[in-house]
Amino acid sequence: MIPGRHRASFRPAPGLANRHVQTLLPRLLPGPAPCLREEILELPDGDFVELAWAGPPPGAPAPLFVLFHGLEGSVRSPYARQLLAAARRRGWRAMLMHFRGCGAHPNRLPRAYHSGDTADARWLLTRLAQRYPQVPRVAAGVSLGANMLLKLLAEDADNSLGLAGAIAIAPPVDLAACADTLERGVARLYQRHLLQTLKGKVAPRLDAGTLPLSLSRAQLALVTTLRGYDDTVTAPLHGFTDAADYYRRASAGPRLGGIRLPTLIVHADDDPFMPPELYRDLLLGPGIRLESARHGGHVGFVEWRRGCLASWLARRVARQLDDWRTTAWGGQGMPGRSDADNAGA
Known part of the structure; x- marks a missing residue:
């Protein structure tokens, strides 16, 4: 070894x-x-x-x-x-x-x-x-x-x-490679579970207007991957350009x-x-x-x-x-x- x-x-x-x-x-x-x-x-x-x-x-x-x-x-x-x-x-x-x-x-x-x-x-x-x-x-x-x-x-x-x-x-x-892996095969089930939890937490805050995001609940519902979530929520909420920038820096x-x-x-x-x-x-x-x-x-x-x-x-x-x-x-x-x-x- x-x-x-x-x-x-x-x-x-x-x-x-x-x-x-x-x-x-x-x-x-x-x-x-x-x-x-x-x-x-x-x-x-x-x-x-x-x-x-x-x-x-x-x-x-x-x-x-x-x-x-x-x-x-x-x-x-x-x-x-x-x-x-x-x-x-x-x-x-x-x-x-x-x-x-x-x-x-x-x-x-x-x-x-x-x-x-x-x-x-x-x-x-x-x-x-x-x-x-x-x-x-x-x-x-x-x-x-x-x-x-x-x-x-x-x-x-x-x-x-x-x-x-x-x-x-x-x-x-x-993080980029792992996000790609979760988009393939059975791993998509784990991705779906994680997305449901993340969306369930952020959706009420979008409705209440307490997050600085130009994103509606309906638009959030269209997000189907963790990379998409990081593009629309994680990155803009924490000062990254997009998901790729977030993955590279984190x-x-x-x-x-x-x-x-x-x-x-x-x-x-x-x-x-x-x-x-x-x-x-x-x-x-x-x-x-x-x-x-x-x-x-x-x-x-x-x-x-x-x-x-x-x-x-x-x-x-x-x-x-x-x-x-x-x-x-x-x-x-x-x-x-x-x-x-x-x-x-």
Whole structure:
């Protein structure tokens, strides 16, 4: 294997290797329901994001795991519940940041979020560095949130945010190519689902006239692809010329070569949201470890473990958190981890 590129240890559950089966299986796993504490984080521009916390109370010493969800995801997404619960079981204080408008409340300003929008994540991580200066802090992202995080790491080349590491799960690092992939074959079903969710959120705001768009509900209904949505909504709402300009400026792929922070990328070769060999021609920075699995679908990675279906993804992330916590604290003074935790997430 090329340095920095590795085969993931994931093995799909017998008979369940199909990419679409893997993509949908996490919805059928038993959903851990960690007790969550909500917080509103005010942003410099007058808007806000909603945070969901799991783990020790604010005063207890614990390393910090910050998660950024995917397109139209939330703390209710199966992968979010699995990852937050896995981090909490390993003794981490875990938190998910909802992108603007993805929590329980619509955001205030006439804008939304997008794959290259790193400002809110930077603001959050800066605040957390001030609040928890003495503990290891790790950021993770899933799908859209993973691309955003990788772009942020490239922008923060000197690691002014003070992260101990980062994890990017199924990042669509070439947004144009991924948009094209979602327009073909069975993948169009995923595109249709995402479009329904996006349209359902923006249509009432168009009716109310609170968005600076020359677009009617009827015109929105005619949009049938994510590229079309990005052309008519995402790009003009966030200062891009069109979808092509947005994809070029927001894609993390061309920036990966500059990442030095220890960063794990988990990718499935059969991800239906992405073209084959997405990473073939990309330069990886010295901090990146890319683990590619032959199977796994899009944020699937469901294995057979201890007699039942389970999330290999949560187990892999938990193992990475253990490794980084040991490195950061030299294996000593690591609070919050019990012998029960050592049995594995």
